[in-house]
Amino acid sequence: MRLWPLRSLAAALAALVVVPLLPAPAHGQDAPVNPGGMALSRFVPAPAGDRMFSVPSPFVAGHLTPHVMLLADYASNPLVLRRERDGAEIGAVVSDQLTFHLGASLPLWNKLSVDLDAPLTALQSGDSPSGGGQQFPSPSGAALGDVRLGARLQLHGAYHDPFQLAVGAYVWLPTGADDSFVSDGSVRAMPYVAAGGRMDRLVWSTALGTEVRRSQSFGGVAQGTMLTLGGGVGFLAMDGRLQVGPELSAAMVLEDISSRSTNAELLLDARYRFLPFMEAGIGVGPGITSGIGTPDVRAVAMAAFTPEQPTDQDRDGIGDLEDACPSVPGVRSGDPKKNGCPPPPDRDADGIVDAEDACPAVAGVRSDDPKKNGCPPPPDRDADGIVDAEDACPAVAGVRSDDPKKNGCPPDRDDDGVADAEDACPDVKGVRSKDPAKNGCPRDTDGDTFRDDVDACPREKGFADPDPEKNGCPKAVRVTEKHVVILQQVQFDTDKATIKPVSDPLLDEVAEVLKEHPEIVLIEIQGHTDNRGTVEHNRILSQNRANSVMAALVRRGIDSTRLTAQGYGREQPIDDNATEAGRQRNRRVQFNIIKKAAYKPQADETGEDR
Template identity: 50%
Template sequence: MVGRKLIVGPIVIASLALVVVETASTASAQNVDLPRFDPSAAGDRFFGVPSPYAAGEVTPHGGIVLDYAHNPLVLASADGESAGAVVEHQMFLHANLTLSIVDRVLINVDMPFALVNMGDGVVASNDLAFVSPDGGGFGDLRAGLRVRLHGEYADPFQIGLGGYVWFPTGTDGDYITNASVRGQPQVLLGGLAGRFLWTVMVGATLKSVDSLDDQVSLGHQFVWGAGVGCLLGGARNVQIGVESSGAMTLQDPSKENTNIEALAGIKWRIVRFLEVGGGAGPGFTSGIGTPDVRSVFSLMYTPDVDERPPYVPPKPLDRDKDKIMDDVDACPDERGIAHNDPQKHGCPIRDRDHDGFADDLDACPDEAGVASTDKVKHGCPLRDRDDDMIADDVDTCPDLAGLASEDPKQHGCPADSDGDGFADDVDACPREKGVDDPAPSKRGCPRAVRVTETEIVILEQVQFDTGKATIKSASKALLDAVAQVLDEHPEIELVEIQGHTDNRAAKALNQKLSERRAQSVADALMQRGIERARLVARGYGLDKPVGDNATEEGREKNRRVQFVVLKKGETKKR
């Protein structure tokens, strides 16, 4: 059997050895047009079944097709046992060019090149012997013509007439060509309906009547093909489909000269002018040239001629007529407005308290309020429990009527004239900076220095080294406090710093010591930033005692420094 298998009846011979010798001596390759796959014209919808249209007006199409067939010609004995593959692997590269003219006429040229064409060598069975091809070669040049008779390019029903003519350019003796001119007229039907496409071809191959080693007739053939497919994707740029083709010899038809096979494949239009495809399928008969499996690959330049219209999705619904489609409208049954938040997009602005602030931004959606830069207060009413016209949310003393202040800690609180943090109404010394004290009579009063109308009273004495005008370090904090008071009371324009002593030394000595001590204090205050013009230092020696010099306690009171206010101007705060 040759074909995929050609079964040959037994022939009586003198001896098996004689048959083998004779077989080997008569083994030869054949001029047989074994290839059964004819690629469609570039631009057609299927791999091997031609379409009835012409794709475009003066539009070129072209590319390559790889076609591989496995076991297209196998020799077997009468009992069906395989004797070997005459042709086991056959692969062609087709250069395929098409020109569509005036949207109705198409011409095509296809040139096949055998890249792989080989078998098992010398294959013999009974009295038959065949030599396998070894290597590549040329196939028969094919020219084609097609005319569209009915239907436009993308119509669901089209009719066309076409045909191929093969010229014997193939390599002799390699099971590629029958070394003669042959032709194939065709009637073509097909169409495109939405995403569904289809094609049917019927025709006849007319060629010289010959046979394979006088065993199988290989003359004129009746040929047919059909394909169906579907376009996928929003742009309809992916096609899946199945197709089948076949041929039956008209003289002495048999299973050895009947071919039927199928392909399932996919084509993907990568861009509008470039398409790549691939497919594979089985052979269903044992006819000569029918492989047990065939695979194809194509890469085509084929401009899209609008047979795939741009995908237009169904128009979305808009039930509430707000021009925001239901599929993105968070409130499809309420007219609304656009919003960046998908959960609010298409929803109406809701304002339950009618204060002009949308509920989704209103921190108090059920109470009319005012704007605020603080999100947690925006849209909330101003609350002012102490009626001081300062909203409770910024009023440091929301239950005490107060005054506005740039200091957030004092804003809305009663006045604090001396700025010590104690409001005047609870400050026992409202004109002097002080400290806290559990006794209300001392709260807000200084502990070291107090100010009266006539004097800056120090509550502890400046300490000097005995018999000297040197101020002890223990008194530095006291003088800091005196300097601060003078700085905070610029209305005190002139202060007399008085030095006083007890009577334990000579009067002249005490006078000098009191003057020097008064000057030391003045110098210390100037070092702390007090202007010289505001200070005058005077020593009074033992002339102005305030205690009894006869007692130690009295003498301690007399050893003192006093700060007497000599001149005051208009009261002002620095």
């Protein structure tokens, strides 16, 4: 079946002839007529929901808003043989081609759109002409075309903006019959860039792309990768429901740019939205070059489910139908009365509107107290949640306490001023020390490794003893308030003042104790005897023995100014001279403290007092 009125219109427009494919018989070609099939049509439908028939639009029309379109495309004489020497028509290989396209698209996130086009060529016919010694059989019957998949990414602008920009791509799968004129029999692809926009009474779209397809030849004319371009303008009327305007599309084979491999078509079309979600359109126009696939005339018709995108005067992304302030850009709101309206003023951008902000010019935080709402929080240097004004330790993170002196300070169970986290003895009050193993523990005043809290003699170096009353005490020397008590006797040669070597350790310990007690300013070394011998002899003997002990201590580093020696003979017995045991006790050296100064603790190895 032929559409004769359309063919007549094409002839009248005088831009009709498609391709002089075969040369004169003297220049006959040996190549096969249609090796591997060929996708003849140069009409590439725009995705469903776009503004033009053949030029893709650069917008993405609403998140998850489906668009479905049925489009019919009729081409008259898209493939005609002419004699090269005089241009006379030999016959049409394809005189009529009618294809139905089922298209669908789905926008995502107002940025990305995916689309599908499934073509079915319902009618193909021709004259099966011959020339140059070859027969050119014409197709007949229906044939499935190549299914097209596409995607488009919007780079700039929105649906109603005057300038929009996008990039996209099509991929054709070889689903069509490769023995007809509906498929190349291989995958094709076309990346493209599109620009366009919408104004009050006009829409426009342009596109530039490259259709990458396999190289082949038909009747000596090269076919293959093509540069494609298109543009269209639509004039709007009837509140935008009616669109009328021209579209121009063109393609040229890059392998052999000539009139027979260049295609251009003009289409004058109109579309009308008769329901908010339905529109229909028609278009007709001539081919204006002689390239393969360019018809004398092309006619298209379509019907589409494509929900109308609401206008957005203020371009805030909220359609006018939902926008409570359609002429002023605003923000979304769950309150219909505020949706699309500008937010209340918030000069300090702290999320608290000026009307509720007690400090509208200074960024702050929310507070249940209207007088503090929106004001900066009180300073809290250690960020422990306790403001400096209430924090007893404002520079150290701590915990709350009912005691104002401890509020905001680190936990300290023994109240010794050393936080539990640093306290080696958290349950026993102690002192600070640079040694982590001793920090917060009681002092060891005498440095004998026994802490004062377990040292029965905290000011004299001593030794371990299971008896708590002796633990940490010296074995031979004790210091009392008025005496330096020796638990052993200083031994002398009989009736002499010579100290036996066996008493050297005892005197060493006495000297060490005196060094540890600098507050003992003056000590008297007393010599005593039993009652045997004369009074004068015993006085002299005791004085000499006291002198010997004093000299022994001086040799051990004790300042002589701290010492005095006095012999008392037998005048001050401490036991009964009638027995040997009593006389033994009476023969003694005794250390009496004469003068003491205030005690000043010495510094231990950590640098702390002890």
